[in-house]
Amino acid sequence: MESRTLSLLEFPKVLERLAALAVSEPAAAACRAITPFADEAALAPAQRKLAEAVELRRDAAFEFTPFPDIEPLFDVLESERRGLDLDALVALGHVLSRVAALRQALGQGAPGQSLLRDTVAAAPWPKKTQAALARCLSADGRLRDESSPELFSVRQEIRSIHQTITNRVKEFVGEKDMGPFLQDDYVTISSDRYVLPLKANFKGRIPGIIHDYSQTGETVYVEPFFLVEVNNRLQELKNEEREAEARVMAFLTGLAKDERREVAAAYRLLVECDVLWAKAALAERLGGTIPEVAAQNAVHLLAARHPLLVLAAGDDGPKTVTPQDLVLAEDQRALIVTGANAGGKTVCLKTLGLLSVMALSGLPVPAGEGSRLPFFHKVFVFLGDEQSLEDHLSTFTAQIRHLSRVWPDIDARTLVLLDEFGAGTDPSQGAALAQAVVDGLLDRGAYLAAATHFPALKAYGLSRPGVRAACMLFDPATKKPVYRLAYDQVGASIALDVAREHGLPEDILERASRYLLLDGGDAGLVFDRLNDLALRRERELDELAATRKAEAQRVQKLKDGLRKAQDSLVEEIRNLSRDIARRHEAGRLERKEAQKALAEARKRLIEESAAITGETPGTTAPEAGVDLASLAPGQTVRILSWDKTAVVREKDLKRQAAKVDIGGVSLWVPASDMAPAQGQPAKGSVAVTPAARGGAASGLGLVLDIRGMRADVAESELAAFIDTALLRGHGELEIIHGKGTGALRREVHRLLKDHPQVASFALAPEDRGGDGMTMVTLK
Template identity: 80%
Template sequence: MESRTLSLLEFPKVLERLANMAASEPAAAACRAIVPLGDVALVAREQQKLAEALELRRNRAFEFSPFPDLEPLFPVLDSERRTLDLDALVALGHVLSRVAALRDALGQPISGEAPASVLGAIVSGTPWAKKTQAALTRCLAPDGRLRDESSPELFSVRQEIRSIHQTILNKVKEFVSERDLGPLLQDDYVTISSDRYVLPLRANFKGRLPGIVHDYSQTGETIYVEPFFLVEINNRLQELKNEEREAEARVMAFLTGLAKDERREIVASYRLLVDCDVLWAKAALCDAFGGTLPEVAGGHAVQLLAARHPLLVLAAAAGNPAVAQDLVLAEDQRALIVTGANAGGKTVCLKTLGLLAAMALSGLPVPAGEGSSLPFFRKIFVFLGDEQSLEDHLSTFTAQIRHLSRVWPAIDADTLVLLDEFGAGTDPSQGAALAQSVVDGLLDRGACLAAATHFPALKAYGLSRPGVRAACMLFDPATKKPLYRLAYDQVGASIALDVAREHGLPEDILERANRYLLLDGNDTGLVFERLNELALRREQELEAIAAKRVVEEQRIQKLKDNLQKAQDKLVEEMRELSRDIVRRHEAGRLGRKEAQKALADARKSLIDASSDILGERKAESPAAAFDLATVPLGDTVLVVSWQKTAVVREKDLKRQAAKVDIGGVSLWVGVADLAAAGKAAKAGGTTIVNTAPSDAVRGGGLVCDIRGLRADVAESELLAFLDQALLRGHGELEIIHGRGTGALRREVHRLLKAHPQVTQFALAPEDRGGDGMTMVTLK
């Protein structure tokens, strides 16, 4: 992408703001070097990494702090003879320690995600200088010096140096005390001069203390004298310090060797730290302007919702936020013609579109709302501002034409073109015709474009040309001041005279201009003002509707949350009550029948409480009666209570029931429980779905088939069936238990007799199943 385009869109200024949010100078330099990416897959990958960085930063999983630039160290690692000095080793150790912390923080899944995120996979997959980092951690002290334990030689020599230091202090103290030299000394301590231990002697006592004079203080009042008894000890100390330096040099050479062996890993780790610092800066920028990551993919639709210019957002004073615009082009629209008053925001709209596109293609967040999307533009060409050049003898018009001629061969379907007052600076009629022709040519090439204009012909073009969408910047009808809000599918007046009045042009000149305008007969201001008023009213109504929708959604969500909490609390109470009943039964304090009755009472309490929570079911408009006579045999219908489709096998018009086949099971179903296939019955706003596999519907009541089940399984199925029937409000049930030995029938009757919600039960007539089925009536 052309650097000229990025400069006109003020992309470098955005990068500078981004650089200010980086923790380190290397990352800041990397931020300033960001450019749009040339592949849509790369953009998607950068956005995925940024999305994860946003979550990690907000969760404070890792926080960046300044770290040094390691680039100057890499030539040293490439050299066979050069060795890293202590400062370089400290810088390397600091960077590797930060990378180690980064690996610990990001190498694990975030928010319980499976195996590893994209960013986590990158971090864990980056080569790691394990030996170098471990050696530097062991050898470098927090104050930046080498630890005594770095090598046995260094440990030994430093121990001896400390011993000599203590010896010197003791000897000096003894010497001063024996000879009563305290009044002669400037201070009562030993100091160092020329890297040797000396005594600070007052200048007026010169000669009283035999020894070697090393230096004088700046005021001349103090002489630094090395007593003769310290000479030998100081000489030994110098030898030890030389040995210390040699031992330190060997340690640093060893550490440098490790770093050279792991040069590739060190470079990869350093680059990773810089890249992650840049990612965290992007995340900080996103939070700073409340941005999002727009979808960048194929297609032609532009949908930047609540888009704002990033520099205006970041520079906005408190209480003066940047005005958001919806920049929208449908899939079949390729051009946006923006009209309206001078200084009304047309150019800002164009810059916002171009800048946000460049940012999105660079993997940066953009100040726009969720759901925003952009096509993948490989090229962006911009014609903004006054391009006049005195050095090249170019007028504004000539400069625009020369620039367009230069880039014209490169414009294709993956190009975004921004035209600000293109065609100005020449005869208006010819300029407007040329502008329309250029827009036609761009559309023929499949390019996407946005143009700001005052040409009446181009305004009409925006309303009439297929694939082109017109929009205008609104202004306040009362004050004639711009509102910086975009209204679509209409054009706006330029209101040049009002702008001139606002900026102080004398009134007599404005009156004369108005008379010329009336004489010319081209004043369409009243029409445009009326259109502006209508558009403004529509925008205000849409905003009010949107605000009400937000309030209503919040209210509904609050009700749902409260309902869920109440239901959860109720279920937990019922569970605790059931557990208590079971415990009492197991402890022998409740008999089996008493426990069953208590559990049944608990289920009834749950049903009653659920009804209280949900409230009365809303009455629905009565559905059209299901005409069984018109349904042919073999047709498919819906069994409402079971929410399953069935095939009609027989019809009994007298009983108003049909025998249907549901998955191989034949059942008689009342017409009240049938509906045309594809319709769903609802109760209280909730679709009724059958959960018991042995349930069916017959004659308006529920049927439970427990034939062939063991007694304990049958009991569980039957209790669940009764609970379901009570919840659905069914009064009559049919239980098919079969004849057999009669054991299952007796168990069913025993359970029904103890159930508190069963009014009566009896065996079915012979034509309905006889003693193989029990008919039940509920309270």
């Protein structure tokens, strides 16, 4: 991609705004260096990682904090003679601690589910270096005493000497009554030796060595003779401390050198993720999305906004900047934009170009969901006044020279933006040249967008196959632009109205109007009429869209209320059924009484469900949702009005209804309210399935699927499941708990072991699910 293109589209300004969202300077520098990807294979994973980063940032899965640039340390790690000093080790330790936290936050999860998590988990990791730095470096950036036995020992002795000196000075001052001679009642350090701060006019009162004076000259720092020997010992210990620290730092440097490739990979992973989080923050600021980019796509940017306008408007930018739909059909390659000066034509071109470059660079763009773009390998831009006095070039000449230079590189994977191309020369010749250039670009299969005032090019946009015309609308009452793009029509330039708006004298405007009428070239009335019709159409479409949105929200609210009422009813009936089962098990209800109570509960469920949905129980819809004749007992279906999975128990072809089991509750459902369901019964539901034993189906067994449930929920479901099975007379059950960590399996076995009605239980054979399923025999 040409740097000239990126500069004209102001892509570096977008990168600066992105860099400001990164928390570290290395990531900010990486943001400024972003360029478009060379091929789709490289762009696709970058977009997928960004989509995942947007979700993770929204969920606050990890919070980035500033970290230092350790790139210069890698040269040291490659050298055999050079070593890392304490500051470098502290910087390295800080970086690796942040990477460790990132790995902890994002490195979990099943492989293949998240590309970003897989990248973090698979990144090389300097395990030994990070562990050693965490053990040896303290929070204040010093080596811990525990870094080595030698360092621990020497520092203990240094602390002991400090205590000894403090005690001896206190004794000396007390015995000699030296308090009035001291400037302060403490021992201090000068020239790395313990001294007493003595008032200058009493410097002869204490025999010792003078080391220094204060800046005011009122204090003299004296080392008493009785401290000389202990200070000498302190200097020896300080030297031993430095040697011990040097050995620790050499050891840490050696570990880092051994794992230098892992260290570099970990650092670059942290920078990469910081950049991803900055991109995710930019997506939030822009109210943006990640468009689909593929070679076969057409230009389809919905509700597109110029990113710099959005960012300049602050938090309300996504709402206040007028969006534009930049859309071409699959058989169209060119967009001709017309309309008034300062009406937004150039902004449309820049928005298309800049959003294309951002998408190709793996950045979010301020556009609506469902936006897509072709994969452009090259983008060429002709914007603004390109004249150059130094090169003796006019605007027209500069445009022609630039076009001539890039013409051999233009192909079907190119986007070309032409702003007033052909201006600056004779209008008729400029228009003809512009049309010929557009023809040539279309012949090469290139995409292009052009803004123009040429009448001939306006007509060309309406008549040429593969070209779509559009105009920027203006308010017919005020003659001011409304910054809305209307398709399949052209607009007037309204140059006289713009000149009047900007203060040109009225007598000049009146004379211009007369010349225009004499020339016979004013089609303003026609354009005004077209603009008025288009503006009304756009406003009607806006009102219709708002009405549809409000209606969709109302319908969704009703659906949510209906679902909530249904769920509440099912839960109430389920609890009632469990209570009946418990009372029967405890002997407080006879079998017939329990069955009667369950039948009444089912009847209540049917009646109240019909009242909620507004249907009559047992009615038959004119068109069935499933072929009832093809259903068999034990087959799983989905109940549409409840959005739940159920298992067929019985069917009545005459009534076109089936008796189904929803979570332990049985009811009749019309065929029109059922749809085929794939896979196993929904979690928490009771299903009747053939139990394959001894290699052949023999009898019917109840199956409960509790995979993914919390332990307390699974326990409640299992208890109710066993109660229901006992009431129905089933002797064998199957519990699907999955393998996982085994925690849910252990909880199930604990409950089964303590249940008084369970005769035995065992894991299923390997061909039936192995340790992912438990088979139960009831008494």
